Amino acid sequence: MDILITGGCGFIGTNLVNHLLAQPDVERVRTLDNYVTGLRRTVPHARVQEIEGDLRSYDDVLRASDGVDAVVHLGALPSVPRSIKDPLSTNAVNIDGTLHVLEAARANGVQHVSVASSSSVYGANPALPKVESLATLPLSPYAVTKLATESYTNAYATSYGLNTIAFRFFNVFGPLQRADHVYAAVIPKFLAALKNNEPLTIFGDGEQSRDFTSIHAVTDAITKSALRTVTSETPVNLAFGTRTSLNGVVALLQELHGSPIKVQYVDPRPGDVKHSQASSALLTSLLPDVVQPDFVHALKEVYDWYMEL
Ligand SMILES: NC(=O)c1ccc[n+]([C@@H]2O[C@H](COP(=O)([O-])OP(=O)(O)OC[C@H]3O[C@@H](n4cnc5c(N)ncnc54)[C@H](O)[C@@H]3O)[C@@H](O)[C@H]2O)c1
Numbered sequence: 001m002d003i004l005i006t007g008g009c010g011f012i013g014t015n016l017v018n019h020l021l022a023q024p025d026v027e028r029v030r031t032l033d034n035y036v037t038g039l040r041r042t043v044p045h046a047r048v049q050e051i052e053g054d055l056r057s058y059d060d061v062l063r064a065s066d067g068v069d070a071v072v073h074l075g076a077l078p079s080v081p082r083s084i085k086d087p088l089s090t091n092a093v094n095i096d097g098t099l100h101v102l103e104a105a106r107a108n109g110v111q112h113v114s115v116a117s118s119s120s121v122y123g124a125n126p127a128l129p130k131v132e133s134l135a136t137l138p139l140s141p142y143a144v145t146k147l148a149t150e151s152y153t154n155a156y157a158t159s160y161g162l163n164t165i166a167f168r169f170f171n172v173f174g175p176l177q178r179a180d181h182v183y184a185a186v187i188p189k190f191l192a193a194l195k196n197n198e199p200l201t202i203f204g205d206g207e208q209s210r211d212f213t214s215i216h217a218v219t220d221a222i223t224k225s226a227l228r229t230v231t232s233e234t235p236v237n238l239a240f241g242t243r244t245s246l247n248g249v250v251a252l253l254q255e256l257h258g259s260p261i262k263v264q265y266v267d268p269r270p271g272d273v274k275h276s277q278a279s280s281a282l283l284t285s286l287l288p289d290v291v292q293p294d295f296v297h298a299l300k301e302v303y304d305w306y307m308e309l
Contacts (some may be wrong), residue, residue: 004030004068005224006055006101007075009038011177012116012169012218016072019219021047023277025227032064033075037181048161055097055183060254063105069305070226073101076145079183080120080271083142094145095152104155112163112229112230117150118143119170119211119239119276129241129279132168132234157233165225165286167218170239170278174215174298175305186246187212187299191306194257204268206247209275211239214298221283221290230286239278240292252296256303 003020007013008031020026030049041050053060065071077083077093083090098115105113105211120143121136138144150166157164171185178184180190195202221238224230244252254261283290 001026001070001227002028002030002068003070003072004065005071005072005074006032006034006064006097007038009033009035009040009050010074011174012215013038013074013140013170013216014176016074016219016222017048019223021045023223023227029251030064030068032061036077037178048053055100058100058104061097061100065104065108065110067099067108068110069103070103071110071114072222072226073098073113073115074151076116078118078142080140080142083140083145084181084271087141090141090145091246093264094142095148097147098152102152102162102295104159106156106162110162112226112231112243113153113156114165114167114225115153117166117168117235117293118146119168119278120234120235120273121147121150121168122276123273126274128243128275129261129277130237131279132237139273144272151264154233154235157231161229163229164229166235167221168235168240168278169218170211170213170276172213172215172238174302177215177302181308185258187249187302188306190249190253191303193305194253194261195309199262199264200250202246202263202265203272204265206250206263206265207245208217208272209243209245209248209277211242211277212244212249213239214293214295216298217290218292221287224287224290232286234282236282237278237280240280241278242292242295243275243277244285244295249299252299253303256300
């Protein structure tokens with residue numbers, strides 16, 4: 001099988017490439033990326049083809065998906081604050097980009113398309129756990145683009161018979177996640193601060209909670225769904241129903257870190273949701289052998305990775 005990963009040089013994409021290369025049924029992996037947050041491979045791999053291109057160009061996407069069996073669409077501008085600052089760019093990359101991926105997949109006869117949506121689509125809906133059937137109430141332009149991403153994906157399944165699945169990622173973390181850009185996620189930012197002996201910054205009181213998900217579960221679920229052509233008429237949460245507050249993450253990091261950790265609390269950020277916790281029932285019914293990694297173990301893995309960088 002040949003697989004295209006859009007955004008394949010980003011955090012989740014690079015981990016996914018490495019995971020796919022270990023699968024006997026995967027022959028070649030192609031990436032499409034414009035390197036806005038992603039990084040080029042430092043060491044070329046015989047089974048990996050990197051294509052530089054832009055999701056906003058239908059021609060780029062059409063060319064990149066020519067001849068592949070499956071597409072994993074991860075490419076996006078994945079940040080709530082960025083979308084609030086620049087909604088037009090986020091809209092163009094995330095919504096036009098998704099439409100280009102789906103239309104190109106249809107034109108090229110691709111057998112399976114999986115796309116990255118986000119728990120941010122639940123937004124202002126306070127219900128926990130987040131069951132996929134809950135009303136979606138996006139709080140940011142980014143969340144709107146992810147709702148459009150999954151809606152277009154489902155529409156391509158019903159309108160054109162494309163085999164699709166839209167995963168709602170929660171807070172994915174693991175090795176290779178960048179801390180060195182302004183829109184970095186919370187765990188890499190914490191780890192970079194620890195490494196530099198700086199205080200950790202928390203927006204709000206730190207009691208906001210997230211369903212932190214190890215990258216290994218995410219790459220496993222995406223890979224199995226592509227190899228088995230798993231489809232779903234509704235979006236699927238890709239998380240396991242755990243919930244850890246940011247203060248709780250700091251407490252766990254304190255156990256790993258030798259010296260005392262300092263935290264500075266600043267004003268909450270607009271667009272951020274208070275609590276997030278998935279229902280994993282649909283994921284488990286579709287992919288029963290995707291197992292929930294232990295959070296403390298996964299946090300230690302990423303802590304060690306950062307400290308050795
Ligand atoms: N990491 C998470 O916790 C999380 C949570 C929810 C959803 N997601 C979604 O998962 C996907 C991957 O996220 P990530 O954490 O790996 O982010 P990332 O920023 O590391 O990866 C995104 C990739 O897309 C590429 N890209 C951006 N604009 C592009 C364009 N116009 N053309 C081509 N490539 C472009 C970037 O260069 C980057 O390599 C995104 O769609 C994101 O919205 C991630």
